[in-house]
Amino acid sequence: MNVSARTEYAIRAMVHLATANSPEPMTLESVAEQEDLPRKFMEAIFADLRRAGLVSSIRGSRGGYVLPRSSEQISVGDIMRAVDGPLWEVRGLRPQDTEYRGVTSHLPTLWVAVRAALRDVVDTTTLADVAAGHFNEHVTALTRTPEAWTNR
Secondary structure, X not given: OOOOHHHHHHHHHHHHHHOOOOXXXXXHHHXXXXXXXXXXXXXXXXXXXHHOOOOEEEOOOOXXXXXXXXXXXXXXXXXXXXXXXXXXOEOOEOHHHXXXXXXXXXXXXXXXXXXXXXXXXXXXXXXXXXXXXXXXXXXXXXXXXXXXXXXX
8 A cells, every 4th residue: 555645644634623722723834844745736635634524724814723622532544534535446446345265255354454454454543642642552572573663
């Protein structure tokens, strides 16, 4: 799996909003500058996040963006889907919609399992978890083995 720049930037920006020490809305410019993200690219990302209901925009001279609900209620998976669509596809198909013949006929089961494993991590990890660096036991257990931190 490859995490796109859109997804990485969106998660960084959302964690930034979640940890803002001000009740005031944050401007897109402020988030982009503080996280060293390209402002123009962030405009499109924030439009996607707003359409998905993950940020609210406030107009005016003191306007900007805020989280419409608590950071404990927004998962990393929510953000990923908002900016990049479905979490896992095979040649543009949902895993359960793939079909193979012969000896490869069981591949859809593998693809569905991969998607389920990915969901198990990103849908149970919230902005609050990332901001605090406190992950649930399942996520933490996955990172305990040395193999998790090495390339193959």
